[in-house]
Amino acid sequence: MKRPRRLVTVSHSYVVSLNRRLANELARVGAGTWEVKAVAPRSFQGDLSPLLLKRDEGEAATLEAVRAFFSRSLHAFVYGPELRGCLAGDVDLVHSWEEPYVLAGLEVALLTPRRTPLVFCSAQNLLKRYPPPFAQAERFVIQRASGWVAWGETVKELLTTRPGYAARPARAIPMGVDVELFRPHRAAGEAFLREQGWDAPGPPVVGYLGRFVQEKGVPLLMAALDRLQTPWRALFVGGGPLDGALRAWASHHEGRVRIVTGVPHGDVPRALNAMDLLCAPSQTTPRWKEQFGRMLAEGFACGVPVLGSDSGEIPRTVGDAGLVLPEADVPAWTAALARLLESPEQRRELAARGRERAVTRFAWPVVARAHLDFFEEVLASR
Missing domain, CATH: 3.40.50.2000 (Glycogen Phosphorylase B;)
Structure with missing residues (x-):
């Protein structure tokens, strides 16, 4: 019997349980064909105070806590060295919910083994010129990636005009909403x-x-x-x-x-x-x-x-x-x-x-299914 594919998804946003809805829905929708591990910081500096990772009952994805350093800056923070172990081993695909030009996005790309496909995502919808080392980080992540997800059609349209992006498979996928919590009442x-x-x-x-x-x-x-x-x-x-x-x-x-x-x-x-x-x-x-x-x-x-x-x-x-x-x-x-x-x-x-x-x-199941379909396309293209 063929084993389920193993997906590791990394994001500083996962420190907040509400944001782990993506990882958990990936696990639910992909049950039987995908095993999902979400990697999140143990703590992260929020706008008003530090955010501490709390595990919720009933989470479908496995949750792995790692350290994060310099988290007062979204551009300059990095994960602790234990991230390497999360990305190593028998992993079929790594999904990085970090912008490609930030240091954490570069770190995920550097620590993902060369044999493992990497898919990053971006919400950048303005043309920007990044100073060093962020420009170099973006360039490396694009070259290393097997594909990328745009959080919207306008994001995809803009980024495909930037060097390197058009050479990689891409999919525009919207953010999700809980249609059971948000319903007519x-x-x-x-x-x-x-x-x-x-x-x-x-x-x-x-x-x-x-x-x-x-x-x-x-x-x-x-x-x-x-x-x-x-x-x-x-x-x-x-x-x-x-x-x-x-x-x-x-x-x-x-x-x-x-x-x-x-x-x-x-x-x-x-x-x-x-x-x-x-x-x-x-x-x-x-x-x-x-x-x-x-x-x-x-x-x-x-x-x-x-x-x-x-x-x-x-x-x-x-x-x-x-x-x-x-x-x-x-x-x-x-x-x-x-x-x-x-x-x-x-x-x-x-x-x-x-x-x-x-x-x-x-709806989150629709958004999760779109991600998994894209991941399957990326794996099939290798």
């Missing part, structure tokens, strides 16, 4: 609204989920809402530097705006279900454009109609299941909001299309 949404002091029924709720920053389009959404003649309420969930400006603006719309910060990820489905529309008005800057728009996939899964700008990957994420609008066109956003606010039927249609898109394109 209107009662949960209504309870969330009551917690914000909206006890009585009112106009439809225009929602925003994410960082309160310029590049996420918070000022544009405020301007579009200012212009609306149709009755509306607005729910902003997130946090960030524009919190003060957002609250000052909300003071001019007494009773119509709620701003909720510090929402844990487990409560995000309730917040989304409290919205009648979800807006993602991201704005491209010289140093940033939207890489995927996870909140869009989560909104789709909750059956919330979605409006997104044409920044970065958003048009590919939305497809025909929502509305894509010019990122800097306030009148276009105002008009689109008015149409949807006035049409419950159109909102229901978009909600159904969004849920279908989440289940068929972004």
